[in-house]
Amino acid sequence: MGASFSAFFIDEDGLSAPSSPSLGDLPESCVASIIGYLDPPQICKLAKLNRAFRAASWADCVWESKLPPNYHILVGKILGFAPEKLGKRDIYTRLCRANTFDGGTKKVWLDKSTGGVCMSISSKGLRITGIDDRRYWNHIPTDESRFGSIAYLQQTWWLEVDGEVEFPFPPGTYSVFFRLQLGRASRRFGRRVCNSEHVHGWDIKPVRFQLWTSDGQHSTSQCVVGDPGEWFHYHVGDFNVEKSNSSTKLKLSMTQIDCTHTKGGLCLDSVVVYPSKFRERLKHKGFLKCAKPM
Incomplete structure (x- = not known):
C-alpha cells in the first residue's frame, strides 16, 4: 500500500527526488486517530502494515475507548494488580483471556x-x-x-x-x-x-x-x-x-x-x-x- 516501495524515484536528469507521500509518512498521532474507529481485530491486522501503524496500534488513546469504563475495577478484581503497571493494549489483551x-x-x-x-x-x-x-x-x-x-x-x-x-x-x-x-x-x-x-x-x-x-x-x-x-x-x-x-x-x-x-x-x-x-x-x-x- 505504498509503504513497501522506495521513498525516491529517478527523474529525467538522473537525480533522485522525493516520491509521493505514502502511508508510512503519516504521523503516528494521525494514524492513531484513524484506527481508533476500528474494532480490536482490525487494529491488530493493520499493525502489520508498517512501522507507523505498528506504533500507533500500541497507543493508549486507541485502546482506552475499547476498554470497559470500569476497567480499573475489573483489573483489580480479576488480575489482582493496579492497571497503571500496564499499557492499555496489554490490559485489553489480558482481560480477553478466560480469567x-x-x-x-x-x-x-x-x-x-x-x-x-x-x-x-x-x-x-x-x-x-x-x-x-x-x-x-x-x-x-x-x-x-x-x-x-x-x-x-x-x-x-x-x-x-x-x-x-x-x-x-x-x-x-x-x-x-x-x-x-x-x-x-x-x-x-x-x-x-x-x-x-x-x-x-x-x-x-x-x-x-x-x-x-x-x-x-x-x-x-x-x-x-x-x-x-x-x-x-x-x-x-x-x-x-x-x-x-x-x-x-x-x-x-x-x-x-x-x-x-x-x-x-x-x-x-x-x-x-x-x-x-x-x-x-x-x-x-x-x-x-x-x-x-x-
Whole structure:
C-alpha cells in the first residue's frame, strides 16, 4: 500500500527526488486517530502494515475507548494488580483471556471484537440438590466444557439448581443462560457419539428458570428441555446495569419439582452471562433455546 516501495524515484536528469507521500509518512498521532474507529481485530491486522501503524496500534488513546469504563475495577478484581503497571493494549489483551476467579468456579473475559464482558459459572459453582448422592448426580470430565467437567444427572424426582454471583458488570444489558444437553457425549473411534440411555421425563413438564438482581429486577420463564445430543443455551432472562462503579448481585435458579414423574439424562455445564446482543450470535449458530416468560 505504498509503504513497501522506495521513498525516491529517478527523474529525467538522473537525480533522485522525493516520491509521493505514502502511508508510512503519516504521523503516528494521525494514524492513531484513524484506527481508533476500528474494532480490536482490525487494529491488530493493520499493525502489520508498517512501522507507523505498528506504533500507533500500541497507543493508549486507541485502546482506552475499547476498554470497559470500569476497567480499573475489573483489573483489580480479576488480575489482582493496579492497571497503571500496564499499557492499555496489554490490559485489553489480558482481560480477553478466560480469567478464573472464586476458587476456579467462575471465568470472566472480554469479547475480543466488542470488549463486552462475558462470564461463565461452572456446575461446581452452583448449588445442586442431591449432587453429593452418586445415585442421582455425578461430576464427569469432558473436553466440551471450558471448566473440564460437567454435572450429569442420571435420574431424580426433584430438580433444583441455584446460583449467585456478585460482580462489577459495566453499564449495559446482559442475558443469562443455562448451558444444557440431554444425553452423555463421548468419543468413539475419533467421532463424537451421544448416549441417550437415561434421557427421560423432560417432555412432560417444562423447566422453570428465574433471575433476580440486587436492585430489584426479576424475570421468570419456562421451557421444555429437548433435542438430545446437542448443547443449547436456555435463556433465563435479562438485566440492566446503569452504574459503572458498583457491583451487581445476581441470583438464579432452574427447577422442575413436579414429583409425579422422574427425569434424567441431563448434562449441566454452566451458567453464562453475555451482553444481550450476543443472543443473535447464539440464534444464528442454532445454539439458543428461548424460554417463554411466565
